[in-house]
Amino acid sequence: GESVGLHLPTLSVQEGDNSIINCAYSNSASDYFIWYKQESGKGPQFIIDIRSNMDKRQGQRVTVLLNKTVKHLSLQIAATQPGDSAVYFCAENRGYSTLTFGKGTMLLVSP
Amino acid sequence: SQTIHQWPATLVQPVGSPLSLECTVEGTSNPNLYWYRQAAGRGLQLLFYSVGIGQISSEVPQNLSASRPQDRQFILSSKKLLLSDSGFYLCAWTSGTTDTQYFGPGTRLTVL
Numbered sequence: 253g254e255s256v257g258l259h260l261p262t263l264s265v266q267e268g269d270n271s272i273i274n275c276a277y278s279n280s281a282s283d284y285f286i287w288y289k290q291e292s293g294k295g296p297q298f299i300i301d302i303r304s305n306m307d308k309r310q311g312q313r314v315t316v317l318l319n320k321t322v323k324h325l326s327l328q329i330a331a332t333q334p335g336d337s338a339v340y341f342c343a344e345n346r347g348y349s350t351l352t353f354g355k356g357t358m359l360l361v362s363p
Numbered sequence: 364s365q366t367i368h369q370w371p372a373t374l375v376q377p378v379g380s381p382l383s384l385e386c387t388v389e390g391t392s393n394p395n396l397y398w399y400r401q402a403a404g405r406g407l408q409l410l411f412y413s414v415g416i417g418q419i420s421s422e423v424p425q426n427l428s429a430s431r432p433q434d435r436q437f438i439l440s441s442k443k444l445l446l447s448d449s450g451f452y453l454c455a456w457t458s459g460t461t462d463t464q465y466f467g468p469g470t471r472l473t474v475l
Binding site: 284286288293294295296297298301341343345348349350351353354355356 | 395397405406407409412414420453455457459462463464465466467468469471
């Protein structure tokens with residue numbers, strides 16, 4: 253079936269480093285992708301999104317890259333801070349206003 | 364601006380007891396509403412979604428049910444809880460014109 257998955261379950265970085273979180277998707281018909289950040293005990297928080305007619309989109313300290321050829325999505329966080337420590341989920345739209353979520357990657361930032 | 368509320372924040376219930384979790388959205392009209400469950404250290408499982416009052420779509424068969432009695436109110440219920448119903452329950456909404464979902468703070472349910 254269609255799925256969205258992540259390559260790395262845990263990513264550990266030093267404060268100030270750049271972080272890259274990866275996501276693979278299998279539904280080539282998906283045209284919208286979102287990254288969420290979830291801190292412990294809280295609901296997921298929208299970070300950034302991208303439509304399939306784009307390859308790159310930038311926000312504040314975050315960049316999402318979309319490679320439709322290999323069905324790969326990545327989230328880049330510049331100058332990672334301890335407050336960035338959380339679980340990051342990618343999601344793709346699957347129609348009927350619903351999303352399919354990946355399993356998540358834990359980002360650990362050491363001071 | 365739009366706000367989404369969930370209550371209670373935490374709930375401990377015995378096996379076999381009923382359940383009622385509530386979600387309300389402020390600052391928007393005719394939202395799409397969603398219920399998810401998240402097991403510890405896991406991803407989000409879509410349980411139900413609704414595109415309008417009285418319209419409920421179920422994603423997985425289970426002993427849970429959902430209702431939407433008002434435009435901005437979404438309720439998750441069970442007549443008899445199972446141990447496997449424990450988890451973190453999240454409500455989300457979209458405007459219906461975009462697929463971006465915004466999540467509430469969640470309810471931590473422990474069934475003993």
